[in-house]
Structure formats: structure tokens, C-alpha cells
Amino acid sequence: MSYSIVAMGTSWGGLAALTKLLAGLPADFRLPVVLVQHRGKDSEGLLGELLQDATPLQVCEAEDKVSLTPGVVYVAPANYHVLIEQGYLSLSIEEPVRFSRPSIDVMFASAADTYLSATIGVVLTGANEDGSRGLAQIAARGGKALVQDPKTAEIPIMPSAAIKAVPSAEVLPLERLAPRLLELSQEPTSARVRRAV
Amino acid sequence: MAVPIAAGPGTGGDLDGQSFKPDLERIEIELLLEGIFRHYGFDFRSYAYASIRRRLWKRIEEEGLSSVSALQEKVLHEPEMMEKLLLDLSINVTAMFRDPGFYQTFREHVVPLLRTYPFIRIWHAGCSTGEEVYSMAILLREEGLYERARIYATDINEVVLQRAKAGIFPLERMQEYTENYIRAGGKRSFSEYYTAKYGGALFDQSLTKNVVFSQHNLVTDRSFSEFNVILCRNVLIYFDKTLQSKVHGLFYDSLAMFGVLVLGSKETLRFMAHEDCYQQIAPPEKIFRKVR
Numbered sequence: 328m329s330y331s332i333v334a335m336g337t338s339w340g341g342l343a344a345l346t347k348l349l350a351g352l353p354a355d356f357r358l359p360v361v362l363v364q365h366r367g368k369d370s371e372g373l374l375g376e377l378l379q380d381a382t383p384l385q386v387c388e389a390e391d392k393v394s395l396t397p398g399v400v401y402v403a404p405a406n407y408h409v410l411i412e413q414g415y416l417s418l419s420i421e422e423p424v425r426f427s428r429p430s431i432d433v434m435f436a437s438a439a440d441t442y443l444s445a446t447i448g449v450v451l452t453g454a455n456e457d458g459s460r461g462l463a464q465i466a467a468r469g470g471k472a473l474v475q476d477p478k479t480a481e482i483p484i485m486p487s488a489a490i491k492a493v494p495s496a497e498v499l500p501l502e503r504l505a506p507r508l509l510e511l512s513q514e515p516t517s518a519r520v521r522r523a524v
Numbered sequence: 525m526a527v528p529i530a531a532g533p534g535t536g537g538d539l540d541g542q543s544f545k546p547d548l549e550r551i552e553i554e555l556l557l558e559g560i561f562r563h564y565g566f567d568f569r570s571y572a573y574a575s576i577r578r579r580l581w582k583r584i585e586e587e588g589l590s591s592v593s594a595l596q597e598k599v600l601h602e603p604e605m606m607e608k609l610l611l612d613l614s615i616n617v618t619a620m621f622r623d624p625g626f627y628q629t630f631r632e633h634v635v636p637l638l639r640t641y642p643f644i645r646i647w648h649a650g651c652s653t654g655e656e657v658y659s660m661a662i663l664l665r666e667e668g669l670y671e672r673a674r675i676y677a678t679d680i681n682e683v684v685l686q687r688a689k690a691g692i693f694p695l696e697r698m699q700e701y702t703e704n705y706i707r708a709g710g711k712r713s714f715s716e717y718y719t720a721k722y723g724g725a726l727f728d729q730s731l732t733k734n735v736v737f738s739q740h741n742l743v744t745d746r747s748f749s750e751f752n753v754i755l756c757r758n759v760l761i762y763f764d765k766t767l768q769s770k771v772h773g774l775f776y777d778s779l780a781m782f783g784v785l786v787l788g789s790k791e792t793l794r795f796m797a798h799e800d801c802y803q804q805i806a807p808p809e810k811i812f813r814k815v816r
Contacts, residue, residue, distance in 0.1 A: 369624075369707075372808075391761045391791050392572075392768070404790045410574040417572040418761045418790050420617050421579075437574045443546065468544065 329515045331445035332395065332411065333358050333508060334438040334465070336431030338365040338453030340481025342377060344501055345451070349382035349400065351505025356384060358447070358512050359395040361403070361411060361438065363429045365457070368406040375402045391418045403429035410437040427457045435461025444469030447511055449504065450496075451475045453485025459492035471511060472496035473504060552592035553577060559600050560609075566680070567743045568613055570767035579612050614681045615762060620655045620693070620701040622757070623789050627663060627708035629809040634784055635667045637813075638752065644673040647751045647778065649742060650759030651677040654688025655701075658717075659708075660755065661731040666711045670734065676749070678740035685737050691727040693718075698725050742771050747778040754779055758788035765795070772798050776814070785812045 337344060341364045349360075364374060372388050378400065379386040387393075389401040394415045401416060403409040408419040408429050424430035431450070435458060438446045448465035450458045452475060466472045472493045477483030479500040490496055499507055553576070557569045568576060584595050587605075598605045621627055638644050644664075651657050657677045664670040679685050693701075702714040718725040740748070742759070754775050760768045775785055776798045785802060787810040793799045802812035 389790070390794075391788075392765055392795075393792075407790055410572070410578070412572060412574045415765075417575055418758075418788075419575050419615065420758050420761075421575075421615055422617055433578070437578065440546065440577070441574060443544075 329445070329513075330358060330447050330471070330511055331442050332438055333360040333447045333449060333512075334411070334435050334461075335360060335449040335451070336363045336435065336453075336458040336461070336485075337451035338431075338455055338457065338482075338485055340452035340454075341365070342374070343481065344475065345378055346381040347501055348451070348505050349378055349384060349386075351502070352382060352384055352509065354383035354398070356398045356509065356512060358508075359397055360384070360400040361389070361395075361409060361416065361434060362400055363403040363409065363431045363434050365427055365429070365431075365453070365455075366405055368428070370405045372404075378402065389416050389418065392416070403434065405429075408433045410434065411441050412437075413441055425455070425457050427455070430461075431458035432461035436464045439464040439468040439470055442470070446470035447473065447508065449473045449475075449508070450486055450489035451501075451504075452480035452482050454482040455485060456488035458485060459488040462489050462496065463492045466493045466495060473507065474498050475504060476500045549577075549592060552596070553580065556580070556592055556596040556599065559596060560606070563600055564606055565744070566606075566610065566613075567741070570743070570764050570770075571613075571762055572764050575762055576613065580609075583609055583612050610681060611683065614652075614679075614684070616652045616681070616684050618652045618655045618758075619697070619704065621659045621704035621708040621710075622656065624704045624707035624709075626757075626786075626789065626809050626811075627659065629806050629811065630786070631663065631667065631709050633806045634753070634811060635663075635669065637782075637784065638667075638669055638673075641752055642672065644669060644753070645749065645751045646673060646675045646753040646755065647749070648675055648677040649740070649754060649756040649775075651679050651685075651688060651737075652681075653684045653693075654691065654737075655693060656755070656757065657688060657735060658691065658727050658731055659705075661735060662705075662710070662717060663708070665731070673734055675735045676751075677735055677737050680739065680741045680743075682739055685739060689732070689737050691729065691732060692722055692724040693727065695720060695723075695725050742774065743767065747774055749778065750780050751778055751783060752780055753784045753786070755786045757786060758791070760791060761788065769796050772796050776801060779814045781814060783814050785814065786810065787812070 375386050375388045386400040410417045446465050448462045474486045474489045474496045477486045561567045705714040718727045801816050803815050805811045
């Protein structure tokens with residue numbers, strides 16, 4: 328067994344950070360990536376197109392019940408929550424959580440509860456604290472928590488909150504995140520040391 | 525590791541990685557949903573798992589309980605708890621003219637079709653508190669079609685239907701709805717349609733003259749008529765694929781030939797048995813015409 332999914336969340340400054348990060352992943356990256364980037368509730372699919380130009384991975388906007396495929400980046404649509412099910416995604420228009428829909432916390436928590444220790448959570452730049460609770464859930468279920476070094480973030484609030492919530496998180500400068508994800512994607516879980524909780 | 529439980533996003537109170545047993549919890553959830561079905565008749569057994577689990581845990585935490593089984597005890601023995609849970613499980617988040625682009629496209633591409641009918645029957649399936657029903661009524665009136673239309677607005681939940689009938693929506697949302705209305709191609713001043721009353725915005729009661737509100741359960745009830753338009757936006761997203769497919773069978777059977785099926789903007793007919801029976805009108809909007 329090894330990691331099965333990457334759950335990624337960002338807000339302010341996210342586009343630039345994501346462009347850089349996703350450009351660093353190879354076309355044969357073997358995990359699906361589910362991404363929440365906060366944005367206006369009526370914004371169309373432009374974010375996906377911009378990211379597609381930056382990465383060799385396939386980028387698509389998440390549709391309800393879409394199957395999770397390795398090496399595909401699923402972008403949460405504006406004004407919907409994304410929930411990770413076993414092998415596919417579900418959408419929801421439940422109330423915003425901490426003023427956010429899509430909510431990083433909601434997506435992260437569903438990843439943690441579905442994929443347990445096979446989940447990698449990544450928190451990038453952002454101007455609010457969404458994602459910190461969800462990242463804590465990923466860590467509590469035995470998954471891997473990665474956080475962009477706040478010093479390299481356009482806005483440090485989101486990564487700082489994530490580090491505070493998950494002191495055990497690996498904190499890496501932006502340019503180190505893609506190589507680290509690649510490493511983790513190739514690492515069998517059995518090789519990982521199970522840390523006592 | 526100490527993680528504040530109350531701070532969790534409502535998806536499972538037990539954050540101790542060592543003792544979380546997802547398989548056992550799945551059994552508990554399936555038992556609870558089976559019990560609710562057999563005792564109360566509400567069938568949530570084929571709902572999308574992650575989202576129903578999240579909502580069950582919200583209720584569990586709000587009641588100060590610590591497991592799905594503890595909730596089951598209360599739900600089965602206390603009808604009031606079932607009432608609460610029913611509200612939790614039926615998502616009633618909606619807005620007037622939600623996704624304005626859809627209404628714009630509906631005006632441009634569906635209204636011309638509807639003009640060719642002497643009488644128009646519309647089913648709004650899963651209408652919740654009615655915001656989208658009033659939106660459609662306004663659109664039809666502005667297009668001169670309201671007088672020959674009848675809208676059947678149904679929901680599983682009697683409580684939200686009562687609110688839909690009342691037609692009173694929060695005043696503080698009128699600015700948002702007005703912006704939506706304008707972007708949806710609205711032809712008048714939105715404020716003409718409501719008056720501030722009873723601490724809310726009371727909508728023009730003549731908008732519901734041709735609307736029939738009634739309880740209908742998409743999971744267990746059958747087709748009740750034949751329609752020219754079926755609207756079901758952001759309702760099926762809470763169902764698993766099997767149940768979605770079943771409900772699409774119900775919609776297909778309830779739709780007249782060349783009738784129009786409307787889904788939410790991030791829903792798809794892909795992989796559904798009836799996919800080939802429809803043609804998408806004006807993508808990316810999810811407006812489908814029954815062609816076979």
C-alpha cells in the first residue's frame with residue numbers, strides 16, 4: 328500500500344503558487360490531485376485553463392461523481408463543496424464553512440476519512456485559516472501533512488495557521504513541494520515509520 | 525496528539541487515528557439508515573456516503589453524542605430527533621436565480637421551444653424552499669408564458685414546502701438576488717416582485733397562482749404526470765450513482781418527447797443509462813432535450 332491521493336488547498340496568491348508547483352510534477356505522476364482554490368462564486372472555468380497551461384498533468388473542473396484518475400488535477404468548481412469518496416468525487420452546495428464554499432476543510436476532512444493514512448494534504452499561500460482543521464484531520468488519520476513555508480508564501484496566514492494546527496507538518500519552501508510530492512508518490516506506505524499518536 | 529474535537533469540520537468526532545474504525549462506522553451508518561427507512565419510510569440508503577456521513581456527524585456533535593449508534597438510539601425512539609435529522613439530511617441551501625447564466629440560456633434556447641406549446645407543464649423536482657420556483661415563475665411571466673404554464677414544485681420535506689408556499693425570503697439576500705436577476709436577463713426592476721413584510725421579502729402571490737406545491741419523494745415515489753420541462757438542479761448530487769441512474773429513469777419516463785431536462789451546472793448524464801436519449805442544448809449549461 329502507498330499514498331492514494333493528494334488534497335491541496337490555497338487562497339490568496341494561489342494561482343502563482345499552483346502554477347509553479349504543478350509545473351514541477353511529471354506527466355506520469357501517479358496520484359490524483361484534488362484542489363480547492365478560493366475564488367468568486369460566479370467565476371467560470373478559467374482557473375482550470377490557466378493551470379492546464381502550466382502543467383503536463385491533465386487539469387479538469389470537478390463534476391459530480393467523476394472518477395478519480397491518477398495524474399489528473401481536479402479543481403473544485405466555484406460555489407460548490409467537493410467531497411472525496413472512495414474512487415470518485417461528490418459535490419455539495421451545503422452552507423459555506425468558515426465563509427468558504429468550496430471549503431478546504433471539508434475537502435481535506437473527507438479525504439482523511441475516506442483514504443485515511445493514504446492521504447497527502449498540502450496547504451499553500453492564503454489570507455485566511457481555512458484548511459488548518461482539515462489538515463489536522465489528515466494528520467490524525469495518519470496521513471501526510473505538507474505546508475508551504477510561510478516565508479515563501481505570498482500571504483502567510485493560511486500556511487501559518489496550518490502549521491499551528493499541525494505542528495508535525497513538513498514545512499517546505501514552494502519549490503521543494505513538487506519534488507517532495509513526487510518522492511512521496513513513489514514511497515510504499517509500509518516503508519513509513521508509524522509514529523505513535 | 526491533542527486535536528480539539530469541537531473545532532473539527534463536522535466529519536467525525538473521533539480524531540484519534542488509532543481508534544477510528546471506518547469499516548465499523550460504515551456498518552453503523554448503514555444500520556441507522558436501514559432503521560430510518562423501515563421505521564419512518566425515508567430512504568437515505570443510497571445517498572452519497574461522504575456527504576451523508578458528514579451531516580450525520582454534525583447532528584451527533586450538536587447533540588453531544590459520540591457515535592452513530594448513539595444517534596440511532598435517539599432517532600428510532602424520538603420522532604423529534606428524526607425531524608431534526610430530516611432537516612439536516614435534506615440540503616436546503618438555494619438562491620433566487622442561482623447560476624444566472626443558466627436562466628439567460630434558458631430564455632434564449634428553451635423559451636422559443638416552449639412558445640410552440642399551447643400548454644406547458646413543468647416539474648421542479650427537489651424545489652426546497654422555493655427560491656428557484658419563484659425565479660422560474662418570474663422568467664415565464666416576463667416571457668409571456670406564465671398564463672399557459674403549470675409548475676409542479678415538489679420536495680421530500682413538508683417543512684420546506686410550507687416555506688416555499690409562503691414565499692417570504694430573507695430581506696438581506698435581496699441585493700444578491702437582484703444582481704443575479706439582472707445577470708439572468710431580467711427585464712424589469714426586481715423590487716417590483718416583492719414587498720418588505722413580516723420581517724422579510726414577501727413575493728407577489730400571483731407568481732404562485734399556477735404553481736402546485738406537493739410532497740414527492742424521488743427515491744420511493746413514481747412518476748405522476750408527463751412534463752415538457754423537468755428542473756432538478758443540485759439535488760441528485762447527494763445521491764450515489766445507482767440512485768442517480770434510477771431517478772434518471774423516473775425523469776425519462778416523466779418527460780414528453782422533445783421535453784427538456786435541466787440539471788445543475790456541475791452535474792452530468794455521463795455513464796447514465798439514458799445518456800443517449802438526450803441532446804445537450806447550448807453547452808456548457810446542463811440543459812438536455814429528450815430526443816429518443
